Amino acid sequence: MAVVALDTICKRYPGGSEKAVDSVSFTVADGEFMVLLGPSGCGKSTTLRMIAGLESISSGTIAIDGDRMNGVPAKNRDIAMVFQSYALYPHMTVRDNLGFGLKRRQTDRAEVKRRVEEVAASIGLTDYLGRKPHALSGGQRQRVALGRAIVRDPKVFLFDEPLSNLDAALRVSTRAELVRLHRALTATMIYVTHDQVEAMTMGDRVCIMSEGRIAQIGRPMDVYMHPASTFVARFLGNPPMNLMEGAATETGLRVNDAAVPVATILNSGSAVTVGVRPEDLVPTDKADNALFSGQVTGIEPLGAETLVHVDARDGSPPIIVRGPREVAARLDETIHLACDPAMIRLFDAQTGIAISSKELA
Amino acid sequence: MATARPSSVFISPASLKMGALVVFIALYTAYSSGPFVWVAMMSLRTTTEIAADPYALPWPLHWEKFASAWTDSNYDAYFVNSVTVVLAAVAILTVIGGMAAHCFARYRFRFRGVLYFVIFSTIIFPPQVTVIGLFQILVEYGLYNSRVGLVLVYVSIQLPITIYILEAFFARIPNDLFDAARIDGYSEWSIFWRIALPVALPAISTTIILNTILLWNEFLYAVVLITEDDKRTLPLGVLRFMGDQLEDVGMIATGLMIAIVPVVLIYVFFSERLIQGMTAGAVK
Ligand SMILES: Nc1ncnc2c1ncn2[C@@H]1O[C@H](COP(=O)(O)OP(=O)(O)O)[C@@H](O)[C@H]1O
Numbered sequence: 227m228a229v230v231a232l233d234t235i236c237k238r239y240p241g242g243s244e245k246a247v248d249s250v251s252f253t254v255a256d257g258e259f260m261v262l263l264g265p266s267g268c269g270k271s272t273t274l275r276m277i278a279g280l281e282s283i284s285s286g287t288i289a290i291d292g293d294r295m296n297g298v299p300a301k302n303r304d305i306a307m308v309f310q311s312y313a314l315y316p317h318m319t320v321r322d323n324l325g326f327g328l329k330r331r332q333t334d335r336a337e338v339k340r341r342v343e344e345v346a347a348s349i350g351l352t353d354y355l356g357r358k359p360h361a362l363s364g365g366q367r368q369r370v371a372l373g374r375a376i377v378r379d380p381k382v383f384l385f386d387e388p389l390s391n392l393d394a395a396l397r398v399s400t401r402a403e404l405v406r407l408h409r410a411l412t413a414t415m416i417y418v419t420h421d422q423v424e425a426m427t428m429g430d431r432v433c434i435m436s437e438g439r440i441a442q443i444g445r446p447m448d449v450y451m452h453p454a455s456t457f458v459a460r461f462l463g464n465p466p467m468n469l470m471e472g473a474a475t476e477t478g479l480r481v482n483d484a485a486v487p488v489a490t491i492l493n494s495g496s497a498v499t500v501g502v503r504p505e506d507l508v509p510t511d512k513a514d515n516a517l518f519s520g521q522v523t524g525i526e527p528l529g530a531e532t533l534v535h536v537d538a539r540d541g542s543p544p545i546i547v548r549g550p551r552e553v554a555a556r557l558d559e560t561i562h563l564a565c566d567p568a569m570i571r572l573f574d575a576q577t578g579i580a581i582s583s584k585e586l587a
Numbered sequence: 588m589a590t591a592r593p594s595s596v597f598i599s600p601a602s603l604k605m606g607a608l609v610v611f612i613a614l615y616t617a618y619s620s621g622p623f624v625w626v627a628m629m630s631l632r633t634t635t636e637i638a639a640d641p642y643a644l645p646w647p648l649h650w651e652k653f654a655s656a657w658t659d660s661n662y663d664a665y666f667v668n669s670v671t672v673v674l675a676a677v678a679i680l681t682v683i684g685g686m687a688a689h690c691f692a693r694y695r696f697r698f699r700g701v702l703y704f705v706i707f708s709t710i711i712f713p714p715q716v717t718v719i720g721l722f723q724i725l726v727e728y729g730l731y732n733s734r735v736g737l738v739l740v741y742v743s744i745q746l747p748i749t750i751y752i753l754e755a756f757f758a759r760i761p762n763d764l765f766d767a768a769r770i771d772g773y774s775e776w777s778i779f780w781r782i783a784l785p786v787a788l789p790a791i792s793t794t795i796i797l798n799t800i801l802l803w804n805e806f807l808y809a810v811v812l813i814t815e816d817d818k819r820t821l822p823l824g825v826l827r828f829m830g831d832q833l834e835d836v837g838m839i840a841t842g843l844m845i846a847i848v849p850v851v852l853i854y855v856f857f858s859e860r861l862i863q864g865m866t867a868g869a870v871k
C-alpha cells in the first residue's frame with residue numbers, strides 16, 4: 227500500500243551536459259500500475275533508479291506515502307525491483323536467490339523457507355529451487371527475478387524492461403501474468419518499457435517521456451486518442467499517426483483539397499499539422515473533397531488487417547491506411563481518402579503541441 | 588560398392604600435422620622438464636657419486652638424505668617458516684587485494700586515478716632496485732630479520748598484480764547484481780563479502796595459486812631480509828650447503844626437492860583452476 231510522488235525531479239549525471247531527467251513530476255496512486263514509456267535514452271531507467279534509491283536525485287523530491295525519500299538508501303525504501311538483466315545471483319540456487327532479501331529482514335528461518343516455497347509454487351518454480359541460474363532457461367530466470375520481488379512483499383514494485391529479453395510468445399504470456407499479478411497483489415507498480423504494446427495493455431496510466439521530460443501522462447486509450455503532441459502521436463501507435471499539413475480557414479480547415487468542418491481557435495490562414503490515425507482513414511470515391519489523394523505504393527497484408535501505403539508524390543510524407551483483411555486497392559492505382567472529422571487531431575505547426583478543436587455541427 | 592581406399596599406405600595431411608605436433612610437444616616437454624628430472628635424480632645421490640658421474644641414474648637410492656636434511660639441516664624449521672610466511676602473505680593479499688580491486692572496479696572516488704597509478708607504478712621497478720631501500724626501512728622499524736617483516740614485504744610486492752588481475756574480473760560483474768543486493772537490503776560491506784567475492788571466486792583462486800607459487804619460491808628479498816638461520820624460508824635452505832670452498836651439490840639437490848615438491852603438487856591439483864581463472868569469460 228503506497229503512494230509514490232515525484233515532484234520536479236531532475237537528474238544530471240556527473241560530466242553529462244544535458245539533464246538525463248528534467249523536471250519530472252507525477253504521482254502514482256496506491257495500487258496503481260504506472261508505465262513509463264519512451265524511446266531508448268529518454269531517462270526512464272534513471273527515473274526508476276531514483277525512485278529505487280540507486281541513483282542520487284539532483285533536485286526535486288520523491289516521497290513514498292508522504293515520507294521524503296531523498297537520501298534514504300535503497301535498502302530502507304521497502305521497494306523491490308526487477309531488472310532487465312534479471313540480476314540473479316549466479317552463485318546461489320533459486321531458493322537462495324528468492325530468500326536472500328528475506329533473510330536480511332527476517333531471522334526466522336522456517337518462515338523464510340515457508341514464504342520462499344509458497345512464492346515458488348505460485349509462479350511454478352518449485353521443481354527448480356535447487357538449481358543455479360545458469361541451469362535455467364531465459365523464461366525461468368525471468369520468473370526467479372519476479373519471484374524475488376514478490377517474496378519480499380514490498381510497498382512498491384519497480385520493473386525495468388523485464389520482458390525485453392524474452393521471445394515473442396513468452397512475452398505475451400508473461401504480460402498477461404503480470405497483469406494478473408498486479409490484480410492479485412493490488413500493489414503499487416511502476417513499469418519501464420520502450421514497448422508501446424506493453425504500455426497500452428498493462429498500464430492503468432502511461433507516462434510518455436522524451437529527452438528527460440514528460441511528454442504526456444494519461445490512461446492508455448486517452449493518450450492514444452488524444453496525443454498531447456506530434457511526438458506522442460508518432461511514438462504511440464504502430465503504424466504511427468499520419469501527420470499532414472493543413473491551414474485554418476474561415477469555416478474550418480483546409481487539408482490538401484478537402485474542406486474539413488473542424489473549428490479551431492486559430493486565425494484564418496495559419497498553418498496547422500493535421501493528424502489522423504491509420505484506422506480512421508477510409509477510401510472514398512469523392513475525389514474533389516478527399517483529405518488525401520495519392521498512388522498506392524505498397525500493400526502489406528498482415529493477416530487480420532492490411533496496411534496500404536499511399537504516396538501523393540508531391541514531396542509530402544506518405545500516408546498509411548489500416549484496412550480490413552481484404553482491401554479493394556490495387557498497386558499503383560490512385561485512391562482518395564476521407565476521414566470522420568471527429569477523428570481529426572490538430573497540432574501547432576511549429577511546436578507540435580496539440581490544439582483543441584471542435585467538430586462543427 | 589565403392590572401391591576401398593588403400594588406407595594402410597595413405598597418410599592424411601591432418602594426421603601428419605598431428606604427428607609433427609606430438610613430436611614437437613614431446614621434445615619441448617623433455618627440454619623443459621630436463622633440469623627438474625636431473626635435480627630429482629641428484630637429490631637421491633651423494634655428492635661423491637655425483638662428482639664421479641653427474642648424469643648417472645640414482646642407484647642405490649639414498650632416501651636417507653631427505654631425513655638428514657629435515658632433521659640435521661634445519662629443513663623442518665625452513666618448511667614451517669615458508670608455510671607460515673606464505674599463508675599469511677597470501678591471506679592478507681587476497682583480502683586486501685580483493686577489497687581494493689572491488690573498490691577500483693565499482694566506485695568512482697576522488698584520487699582514484701592517482702591511487703591506481705601509484706600502486707601500479709611500483710611494478711616497473713626491478714626487485715634489485717627496491718630491495719636496498721626496503722632493507723633500510725625494515726632495519727629502521729625493527730622488522731629486519733623477522734618473519735612479520737618478510738610477510739609485509741611479500742604483501743607489498745604482490746599487491747599490484749593481485750589487484751590488477753582481480754580488478755579486471757570484478758569490473759566484469761554486472762552492476763545490476765550489486766543494485767539487486769542493495770535493494771535486497773544489504774550494505775556495501777556485506778555486498779562485497781556475499782556477492783562480489785563469491786562471484787569472483789575463479790579469479791580469487793587464480794591469484795591465490797599464483798601468489799602461493801611465486802612467494803613460495805621467492806629468494807631475493809628473503810636472502811637480503813632474513814639472515815638468522817631459524818627464520819629462513821625453504822629457498823634459502825641451499826645456503827646451508829654452500830661453503831666458501833665447496834658446495835654439497837647432492838644435499839643442495841635434496842633441499843631443492845623439498846622446496847619444489849609442494850609447489851609441483853599445488854600446480855598439478857590446481858592448474859585447471861588456474862587456467863580457468865585466467866581465461867574466464869564474463870560472468871552471467
Ligand atoms: N551512469 C550514467 N552516467 C552518465 N550518463 C548516464 C548514465 N546512465 C544513463 N545516462 C544517460 O542518461 C540518459 C538517460 O538514460 P536512461 O535513463 O538509461 O534511459 P532509458 O532507460 O530511457 O533508455 C541517457 O542519455 C544516458 O546516456
Ligand SMILES: [Mg+2]
Nearest residue numbers: 267270271272
Ligand atoms: Mg533503460
